[in-house]
Amino acid sequence: xxxxxxxxxxxxxxxxxxxxxxxxxxxxxxxxxxxxxxx
Numbered sequence: 001x002x003x004x005x006x007x008x009x010x011x012x013x014x015x016x017x018x019x020x021x022x023x024x025x026x027x028x029x030x031x032x033x034x035x036x037x038x039x
Contacts, residue, residue, distance in 0.1 A: 006037050 012023050020026045 006033075008033060 008029070010029060012020050012025055015023055
């Protein structure tokens with residue numbers, strides 16, 4: 001996350017990075033991120 005402007009890192013309990021995309025908490029964090037940093 002430190003190499004990308006405005007990037008965020010967070011831990012998803014019980015998931016590795018390969019399974020994160022389908023996780024509900026990942027989707028929620030993405031929506032929160034885009035609300036704060038719109039495209």
